[in-house]
Amino acid sequence: MKNNPPLDNQQKAILALLAREWENAGPPGIVDIIDIARYLGVSADEIRQALTPLFEGGVVDVDRIGTAAYLTPDGYAQACKQFAA
Numbered sequence: 001m002k003n004n005p006p007l008d009n010q011q012k013a014i015l016a017l018l019a020r021e022w023e024n025a026g027p028p029g030i031v032d033i034i035d036i037a038r039y040l041g042v043s044a045d046e047i048r049q050a051l052t053p054l055f056e057g058g059v060v061d062v063d064r065i066g067t068a069a070y071l072t073p074d075g076y077a078q079a080c081k082q083f084a085a
Helices: 009-025 033-040 044-056 073-084
Strands: 060-062 068-071
Touching (some): 009 068, 033 044
16 A cells, blocks of 8 residues: 555544445445535535545545545455444
């Protein structure tokens, strides 16, 4: 896992949501970006901006058409560590 900068609250919320989906539906826990936006009460563009550093850090990935996000195995491990504390 890369050494990523600290996460902001929105990024932490995204990780928590994707980790919950991973646990409930099985890996990799794919969630549509529009659903993440609705859940967090922000625009899809804001979610895409928040996902960019997570994607660059290898924590999340997106589907080929860029409409859904999911955790990588490293991202799931980071989310588990983040929220176990």
